[in-house]
Amino acid sequence: MHEKVQKKLKILADAAKYDVSCSSSGNSRSNSRGGIGNAVAAGICHSFTDDGRCISLFKILMTNHCIYDCAYCINRRTNDRARATFTVQEIVDLTINFYRRNYIEGLFLSSGVIKNPDYTMERLMLVAKKLRLEERFNGYIHMKAIPGASQELIQNAGYYVDRMSVNIEIPTEQQLEKLAPEKNYPSIIRPMNQISEGILAYKEERRKYRRVRKFTPAGQSTQLIVGASPESDRQILQLSSNFYHQQQLKRVYYSGYLPVNTYDQRLPAIQSPPLVRENRLYQSDWLMRFYEFSADEILTSDQPFLDLDVDPKLAYALRNLHLFPIDINRADYHMLLRVPGIGVQSAKMIVDARRFRRLTSYHLKKIGVVLKRAQYFITCNELAPRMTDWEPQRLKSHIVAASQMKRRKAGDTQLMLFHPTMNSPAIPKQLHSKN
Amino acid sequence: MAYLIYDGSFEGFLSVVFQCYQQKLSPTNICKESDFQEVLFAQKQTIPSNPKQAQRVWKALQKKLHRRNQELPLRAFLSEHPGIEMMLYRFIRRVFDTSFSIETDYGDSDVLQLKKLERKVLKETARLLQFVRFQETSDGIYFAPIEPEFDVLPFTLHHFKDRFADQQWLIYDLRRDYGFYYNLKTVDEVTLSEKAFSTIDGKVNTNLLEEKEVHYQKLWKNYFDSINIKERKNLKVQRQYMPQRYWKFLPEKSPRIKD
Numbered sequence: 001m002h003e004k005v006q007k008k009l010k011i012l013a014d015a016a017k018y019d020v021s022c023s024s025s026g027n028s029r030s031n032s033r034g035g036i037g038n039a040v041a042a043g044i045c046h047s048f049t050d051d052g053r054c055i056s057l058f059k060i061l062m063t064n065h066c067i068y069d070c071a072y073c074i075n076r077r078t079n080d081r082a083r084a085t086f087t088v089q090e091i092v093d094l095t096i097n098f099y100r101r102n103y104i105e106g107l108f109l110s111s112g113v114i115k116n117p118d119y120t121m122e123r124l125m126l127v128a129k130k131l132r133l134e135e136r137f138n139g140y141i142h143m144k145a146i147p148g149a150s151q152e153l154i155q156n157a158g159y160y161v162d163r164m165s166v167n168i169e170i171p172t173e174q175q176l177e178k179l180a181p182e183k184n185y186p187s188i189i190r191p192m193n194q195i196s197e198g199i200l201a202y203k204e205e206r207r208k209y210r211r212v213r214k215f216t217p218a219g220q221s222t223q224l225i226v227g228a229s230p231e232s233d234r235q236i237l238q239l240s241s242n243f244y245h246q247q248q249l250k251r252v253y254y255s256g257y258l259p260v261n262t263y264d265q266r267l268p269a270i271q272s273p274p275l276v277r278e279n280r281l282y283q284s285d286w287l288m289r290f291y292e293f294s295a296d297e298i299l300t301s302d303q304p305f306l307d308l309d310v311d312p313k314l315a316y317a318l319r320n321l322h323l324f325p326i327d328i329n330r331a332d333y334h335m336l337l338r339v340p341g342i343g344v345q346s347a348k349m350i351v352d353a354r355r356f357r358r359l360t361s362y363h364l365k366k367i368g369v370v371l372k373r374a375q376y377f378i379t380c381n382e383l384a385p386r387m388t389d390w391e392p393q394r395l396k397s398h399i400v401a402a403s404q405m406k407r408r409k410a411g412d413t414q415l416m417l418f419h420p421t422m423n424s425p426a427i428p429k430q431l432h433s434k435n
Numbered sequence: 436m437a438y439l440i441y442d443g444s445f446e447g448f449l450s451v452v453f454q455c456y457q458q459k460l461s462p463t464n465i466c467k468e469s470d471f472q473e474v475l476f477a478q479k480q481t482i483p484s485n486p487k488q489a490q491r492v493w494k495a496l497q498k499k500l501h502r503r504n505q506e507l508p509l510r511a512f513l514s515e516h517p518g519i520e521m522m523l524y525r526f527i528r529r530v531f532d533t534s535f536s537i538e539t540d541y542g543d544s545d546v547l548q549l550k551k552l553e554r555k556v557l558k559e560t561a562r563l564l565q566f567v568r569f570q571e572t573s574d575g576i577y578f579a580p581i582e583p584e585f586d587v588l589p590f591t592l593h594h595f596k597d598r599f600a601d602q603q604w605l606i607y608d609l610r611r612d613y614g615f616y617y618n619l620k621t622v623d624e625v626t627l628s629e630k631a632f633s634t635i636d637g638k639v640n641t642n643l644l645e646e647k648e649v650h651y652q653k654l655w656k657n658y659f660d661s662i663n664i665k666e667r668k669n670l671k672v673q674r675q676y677m678p679q680r681y682w683k684f685l686p687e688k689s690p691r692i693k694d
Contacts, residue, residue, distance in 0.1 A: 002650055013661035031597045041619030044564050045676070047687055049663040101576065101604060127552045159436050161626060258624055258666055261555045273666060353538035363542045 006423045009094070011084040014108060015064035015075050018260075019167075019223065020253040024056040024105035024140040024216030037099060037139035039104070039162060039218075044105050057108035057142055058098055062086055062123060070180035071267055072169065072228045074260040075112050085114075088126050096135055106140030107131065111362030113146060121149035121157065128160035140218070146188040148203045154191050157309055158198055163218040163250070166192050171239050175229035179266055191376055196247040219250035226281060227381070232304035234295075238362065239286055241295035242396040244288065253322040254281045267331035287312055288342050291337045309400055314340040316393040328356050328380035341374030372402060436477040442484050445512050448520060449489035451482045452527055464518035471514050491525075499530050504538045507553050513585045514552040522548060556641040560587045564594055566681045567606060570638075570652075571645040577604040580637020580684060586611060592622050609637055636683040652686040659687035 011224035025043030064075045075081070095107045109127055113120050124143055131137040145154050158164060166188055170176040173185040195216060202215040222243065224236060240252040256278035259270055284306065287293035291313070298312050299305075302317075308316045317324060317340050326335050328350060332406040336347040346369045353359060353367065360381040365371055375393060390398070393425035439455075439462045441447035453464055460480075468481070468636070474596070497505055508523055516522075520694045528543050529537055569577035577599070579630045581588070588608050592615055595604065599617070607614030607627070632639045682688040 006654060008653055009657055010661050013658050017664050031600050035600060036599065036601055038594075040564075040594075044561075046565055046683065047659060048673045048677040049659060050670060050673055051664045051667040052669035053664075053667075055659070055662065058658070094654065097647075098655060100599065101571070101655075102567050102579070102599075103655050147628045175659065204464065258664070275667070292650070349539075349541045353541035356537070356540040357542045359542060366544065366547055367541055 005090060005094075007248035008084040008086055008090070009060075012061045012064060015081075015112075016059045016061045016108075017108055018074060018255065018258070019108070019219055020053075020255045021054045021165060021223060021251065022054055022059060022108065023221075023251065024142075026250055027139055027140070031138050034137060035136035035138050036096070037137050039106070039138065039140050043140075046102070048105055051395050056105045057096055057140060058106070059103045059108040060086070060091065060094075060110075062091065062127070063108060063114055064112050064118075065114050068113055068180065070169075070183065071178055071261060071264045072225055072257065074419070079261065079299050079401040083281065088123065088130060090398060091127050092135060095131060095139075096137065098141055099137070104139075106142070108135075108142040110144040111146070112280060113148075117146045117148035118150050118153060121146045121153045121364075125153060125160065128157060132160045135174060136311045142218075145191040147183060147191060149191065149289060151194060154194055155198060157284050158195065159213050161216060164216050165223070166191075166194050166195075166225040169223065169225050170229050171224055171231045171236050172229070173419050175231065177236075192220065192222070196249075199248065214406050219248065221249060221251040221253065223253040223255055225257050226254050226278055227270065230268075231308045232342070232347040233277070233281065233284075234299040234301075235306045236281065237288070237295040237298060240285060241288060245255070254278050254285070276308050276341055277306065278311060280305065280308060284312045287316075292334055304383050310396060311340075313338070314373065314396075314399065318396050321392055321395075324377040325379045328364065339377045341370035341372065341377075343368075373399065405433065436474070437461065437475050438463065438471070438474065438479040440468055440471050440479060440481045440648065441465065443469055444484060445509055446486060446489040447482070447484035448512060448523070449492040450485045451520075452524060453485070453488035454494050461591070462521075462524070467520075467526060477574045484493070496527065496530065499536075500657060501536060501538055503519050510556045510664045511549045511552040513587060514556050515585065516552055519552070556587060559583050559585050562678075562681070563587060563591045566677070566684060567591075567595075568684055568686060569604060571648045572639055573645050575603060575645075577602050578637075578639055579604065579606045579634070580608060580609050582610045582680070582684075583608065584680075590614065596622055599624050606690075607637070609634060624625050652689075656687050 005126055008107065022045075023043050024039070024045075025041065028040045028041035030037040031038045036205055043056060045056045047055040049055060061075075061265045063083070064260075065083050065085065066073070066075050066077055069076045069078055090108070095104070098104045099106070109124055109126075111124055112119050112233060122205070126130065128141050128143060130140065140163075140344070142163045142165065143157055143161045143164070145157070145164050146194070147166060151298070154164075170179055176185055176188075198215045199219065202212060205212045224239070226236065236254070243249040243252055255272070256273035256275050257267075259267070261267065262269070284293075284298045287296060293313075297316060306312055310318070317338065321400045323335075326339060328336070333347055334352050336342055336350055337344065342350070346364075349363070349367045350369075353363065358381050361371060361375075364374070372395050376399070437460060439451050439460065441451045451462075452461060455462065469480075470637075482484070486626055496508060500507065508527065512519060522545050525551055527544075529545075537543070537546065539546075541550065558610055563581060567579045567581055569579045570576055580672060586608075588606065595606065596617060602618070603617060605616045605625070613624060613626045615622050631643055677685075
């Protein structure tokens with residue numbers, strides 16, 4: 001019995017690992033009488049795997065059987081992999097028992113599509129319903145809406161879960177048709193629209209009546225695969241910008257394409273996932289969500305891809321040197337946020353602190369501004385603008401070189417006692433070569 | 436040179452502040468009794484802890500401080516940073532002596548430093564919420580050992596009481612040798628004289644564990660290993676978010692649990 005669950009868990013957790021989202025934030029709920037669990041608005045990460053990603057929710061597929069054959073997916077039906085299916089009760093037991101030991105914040109439930117979308121969605125909903133009504137579980141539940149499932153099922157599920165998400169995976173319609181011919185774009189967009197309308201309707205009603213059944217209170221999110229299809233970064237950012245503004249999505253996740261199905265000719269042949277590109281996309285995403293940037297400011301029409309050498313904020317500053325230097329003691333919050341080296345926290349502290357006294361570079365350093373970057377873009381009391389007459393290209397290479405210098409220095413601190421390539425005389429050569 | 440010596444508790448410290456106002460003292464240093472080293476040519480005065488006086492200072496502070504900063508003095512004090520007493524003393528004097536709020540004057544090194552120390556303590560509090568791991572014992576109590584850097588366990592009780600309202604739990608601070616027990620109604624402070632668990636990593640003796648406990652620890656470790664993407668290995672980030680000093684309490688990081 002135990003053995004069986006172990007095996008299933010191994011297969012289904014392994015199959016679920018390519019879903020990036022794991023956040024448990026966005027909703028605050030206290031425990032009910034006789035119930036278990038609550039939700040914390042900021043979310044809590046309970047562990048971190050060797051790849052540095054957090055484990056907040058118990059992320060699992062209900063089954064990795066799938067009727068679809070999408071080129072980018074590890075669980076496609078033509079792949080020869082171990083398959084397993086959890087029963088509803090098994091997922092509920094695992095969730096509750098992990099939760100009681102404070103291993104997790106809640107459940108992230110996804111699934112391959114079995115039989116048809118409706119059947120799958122119904123099973124997923126059953127898990128959420130059972131957790132909420134029978135186990136009186138008040139922890140976080142994140143559920144995948146299965147594209148193509150009926151509206152009632154998605155609506156119903158929305159009442160039990162905190163967050164729902166539909167993964168768009170491939171950013172454009174043509175590419176989706178090419179890589180996942182059995183899926184279609186409208187079937188993905190429809191549930192997304194339905195959820196965002198449901199949330200709006202809930203908010204509207206909540207204004208009139210105190211007791212309205214909550215509908216996905218933590219909003220919805222989605223995920224894009226980066227690098228599996230030839231879309232430009234500009235297209236991707238524009239798409240996420242639309243999601244944030246039109247559908248009020250809470251998060252868009254970017255997943256650097258891992259070559260999981262190397263045999264498929266439709267996919268690009270790459271050795272390792274495009275991690276730097278993914279990182280730059282996330283940085284741009286942050287700029288849109290917290291730094292008041294618009295997608296068009298991050299990448300202009302003549303520049304479809306993000307610069308991999310410098311972060312998008314620095315790239316923006318270098319492209320718009322005419323806006324700088326700005327005066328730390330006068331500039332408004334919006335402009336402070338645009339200075340490379342000043343983050344949200346520092347910008348807020350600067351605005352607060354300068355009401356008391358004029359700030360100098362010493363103060364900025366203490367507050368936590370990265371002066372190494374910021375110094376080229378600001379003036380404050382005594383600090384003169386530095387090298388602003390440089391051309392952008394020269395300034396860029398200067399800053400990049402400075403940051404690489406730091407990395408090299410960090411590696412050089414400890415001298416090696418023996419040079420790694422040097423053969424130690426104490427060890428006979430033959431022995432050594434065996435190692 | 437005036438040295439004021441107090442018993443090391445927050446209450447004691449607030450009493451010192453009270454006495455400074457009452458006796459018009461201007462201390463050059465405020466020291467814990469345990470840390471004090473004799474100084475030649477220095478006046479020293481021991482100030483006894485007085486709950487009433489401490490309460491008066493605390494209440495006055497609450498009136499002056501913004502809601503967001505009301506816990507700041509206590510949290511910053513808990514950081515046990517060397518020199519925290521004088522920093523707090525100067526801060527409190529400034530709070531009382533100015534008619535407007537100076538809590539966001541980050542150009543002032545005291546205010547900034549206190550804010551940073553508060554952040555540090557809050558971070559440690561958050562880590563407790565993250566890395567406390569319960570082991571179910573055969574008598575139905577969920578037991579969790581922990582060793583926070585600062586004495587922040589009391590700040591987390593509200594969270595755990597709400598979250599695990601229907602299970603008895605005991606969270607024990609191994610370093611400071613005290614803990615809190617929830618008996619389904621109230622949370623009480625306890626100190627265990629006889630310990631049925633390891634005082635190093637807090638593992639409960641196997642014969643006292645609930646029979647399924649080991650099974651669930653194995654399942655969790657299995658899950659932890661399976662959800663990892665090997666191609667994206669990044670141990671540095673892992674250590675950054677999950678400091679190694681917590682690993683001994685985490686079943687997923689324990690080498691003793693094997694599949």
